[in-house]
Amino acid sequence: MAKKVKDTPEASRMIVSPGYRAFTIFNDILIGIICIAMLYPFLYLIAQSFSSTEAIVAGKVGIVPVGFSVDTYKYVLSSGVFLPDYLNTLIYAVIGTVSALVLSSLLAYPLSKPELRCNKFIGPFIIFTMYFAGGMIPNYILMVSLGLKDTVAAFILPGVISTYYVILMRSFFESVPKELEEAGEIDGLSRFGAFIHVALPMSKPILATMTLFYLVQYWNDWFDAFLYLDTQSKWPVAYYLRNLISTSSSSAEDAGEALTIAANIKSCAMVLTAAPIICVYPFIQKYFVAGMMLGGVKG
């Protein structure tokens, strides 16, 4: 390794040359432009959802709403389909995320104990499913033959344990100091008690990360609903959106009044569906960045 540079003030003074400063400013501006470009589709969507029909027909709407109105929101929220589906999504996301957290940590924690002999088999048994899996058709046939078609279970179960997330959790549990759990066991805690009272409280960062990831997974899932849920009253909002988007888009050619109203409604429904996730993830950012890094470094 490099010899330690003792005179750090000198070194850092040398780094800040005019070229360095110019690079920093150029870089900051460039990245700012990239960020604005990345935000543009969202801003466009939001602007459209608040704009009047006439302004959209005239193609006037950019990233600022033209003819500001909240009529579209009133219309969507009172449509009798959107809100019930939204509520479904909320319920499914909560049930799914809680089940996923429980099941994944029940698996990840024992897997993080190298002294557990069966991990020699269970580890590869779990990881193998990342390399080879039953395809779409065998999975579908299984769900149908279990009698789960058109049940909420068919929406929850396919993603309730993600192997990749289990590996991330295992890496985190491995970093929990063994001594603390042993101390807990000396104080009379069982193995399971040590998991509940020692390991879990120390694992808040990974639990927060997993909560976000599973929440996003269930909130955004539409395909399992598309495959398994036949009854309209059971649909999650993402599936409702999918139908909204794909039905009106085929008529994109005859850009008439009806289409523009649909564009309004579509934007509004999309904004409302994306909003909760957009509001939550920045607060969990420091956790999931750390969680991904830990998992990524350990492989």
Next chain:
Amino acid sequence: MAANNKKKAKNDVFQQESLGRHLKKYWQLYVMMLIPVIYYVIFRYVPMVGNIIAFRRYRAGSSIFGDEWSGLKYFNQFIKDTNFWRAFRNTLALNIKYLVISFPITIIFAILLNEIKNVHYKKLVQTISYLPHFISMVIVAGMIRELVSTSGPINSLIVSMGGEPIQFISLPQWFTTIFVTSGIWQGLGWGTILYLAAMSGINPELYEAASLDGANRLKQIWHVTLPGILPTIMTLLILNIGSLCGSAAFEKVFLLYQPTTYETADIIATYVYRMGLGSGNYSYATAVGLFQGLINIVLLTAANIFSKKTTGSGLY
């Protein structure tokens, strides 16, 4: 699993007693993983074995493992199907084009991000660039359709410059562009996380030493940052090559393609969906899916061996 262990212990008389103690000491941990392991057996391994209907005749409502052997009949069928080969070509083409363009861009973006000195600005940029990753593919597809629609901003721009509006979404020659561009938009920020992790692990003294030796900023990036993240680059490259024939793009393609764009947009996964669940040819579609799964394993293994030979490090 306990049964598994017992069976093993029977072979090894010396371990038998300690196995009893082992189970007594750890039984709670075994009980904990019981339900998840049963889940894996039912929802991961049964469908895996269910792939066997690629070689068997399956009738709806009867055994999920099929009724009678049909040999390689379904494989012979799809190998002669030009639509299968079109889907195969498109899968590779879309994934390769996306990889070739997005992979270097992500590395460059990560390096530029790492060069931001203001901590708050850096965090803000990260928050913004992660955002598209968390958005449902349904919404992403909806946004794309809005942006490229005949009354959308892209066509408005074309019209204002005197051009004719283009129906991007129904033209096969535009599908790859839409696919790759939106993929970069959605994955760029998220893709930097592991690189940033690797960069934060680089010893800052290396930069100081390099600057004392007269290396400017670009040279420092070239001689310190890049070598520091090379293992991460290789790992991600292996994973990406391993999934070149994969179905990661399924949802997006499924939401964006239409019969007029099948020519460039139909991939194996969407083909499997249409043949299997759309037309009820379960065994045929499973055979196609199984073929794809085997190619994925071969690609991943080959990429891993190649990486081990050239850089000395691989995934496993």
